[in-house]
Amino acid sequence: MQGQSDNNSLRRQRQRRTLADAFLKMLPADAVIFREEELVPYECDGLSAYRQVPLIVLLPYDTGQVQAILRYCHANKIPVVARGAGTGLSGGALPHEDGVLLSLARLNKILEVDQSNMRARVQPGVRNLAISDAARSQGLYYAPDPSSQIACSIGGNVAENAGGVHCLKYGLTVNNLLEVTLITIEGEQITLGASESSTS
Numbered sequence: 001m002q003g004q005s006d007n008n009s010l011r012r013q014r015q016r017r018t019l020a021d022a023f024l025k026m027l028p029a030d031a032v033i034f035r036e037e038e039l040v041p042y043e044c045d046g047l048s049a050y051r052q053v054p055l056i057v058l059l060p061y062d063t064g065q066v067q068a069i070l071r072y073c074h075a076n077k078i079p080v081v082a083r084g085a086g087t088g089l090s091g092g093a094l095p096h097e098d099g100v101l102l103s104l105a106r107l108n109k110i111l112e113v114d115q116s117n118m119r120a121r122v123q124p125g126v127r128n129l130a131i132s133d134a135a136r137s138q139g140l141y142y143a144p145d146p147s148s149q150i151a152c153s154i155g156g157n158v159a160e161n162a163g164g165v166h167c168l169k170y171g172l173t174v175n176n177l178l179e180v181t182l183i184t185i186e187g188e189q190i191t192l193g194a195s196e197s198s199t200s
């Protein structure tokens with residue numbers, strides 16, 4: 001039994017090293033986390049009864065890097081789990097044992113607050129509360145307010161269709177979205193929905 005677990009651990013270390021070498025060729029060094037002690041913080045989301053250290057964690061800086069990661073993983077049949085802030089209570093960001101945990105935390109820019117059309121364009125890693133604050137500074141109001149809003153990301157809100165008490169009056173995340181640009185598991189960028197300006 002001991003021999004079998006040593007073999008598994010060795011196999012995993014080799015797999016991790018191979019993946020790290022591949023990703024270090026396409027990403028900056030600080031975007032590739034592969035040392036066991038640095039992987040442990042990512043072993044669970046808010047559903048902490050379930051834990052799994054991922055094979056590797058990637059923290060891309062831009063959409064091009066996200067696409068490169070997904071294309072590589074798709075071509076090499078490597079499972080990928082996306083992670084926002086890791087506050088989810090349903091285990092959605094629980095890593096896959098043999099997979100990549102893809103953190104979108106560094107895509108955290110508010111690209112535009114368009115006051116006259118009452119909408120904002122944001123990257124997926126922006127915190128919910130940061131959107132509310134940016135809207136408020138322009139005299140606007142972003143209603144979806146999960147209790148985790150100080151930490152949770154808009155990407156996680158969209159994936160979970162999150163809401164809070166204000167959603168009883170103003171609707172859930174889905175009712176406050178016009179358009180989502182996403183990267184498919186094959187690495188293709190697509191846009192769902194339409195902002196008003198692109199339909200006019």
Ligand SMILES: Cc1cc2nc3c(=O)[nH]c(=O)nc-3n(C[C@H](O)[C@H](O)[C@H](O)COP(=O)(O)OP(=O)(O)OC[C@H]3O[C@@H](n4cnc5c(N)ncnc54)[C@H](O)[C@@H]3O)c2cc1C
Pocket residue numbers: 045046081082083084085086087088089091092093104124125145146147148151152153154155156157158159160161162163164165
């Ligand atoms: C104290 C506390 C209070 C909470 N209160 C509420 C509440 O009032 N209402 C509520 O609805 N929820 C609540 N939640 C749950 C949680 O905060 C929400 O589900 C939130 O939307 C998760 O966002 P996150 O960024 O942490 O996502 P994560 O936990 O990181 O991920 C959640 C899911 O989204 C996916 N995902 C994340 N980012 C992306 C992305 N960019 N692209 C594709 N998929 C992605 C992940 O794969 C995963 O399946 C609470 C949680 C805590 C811990």
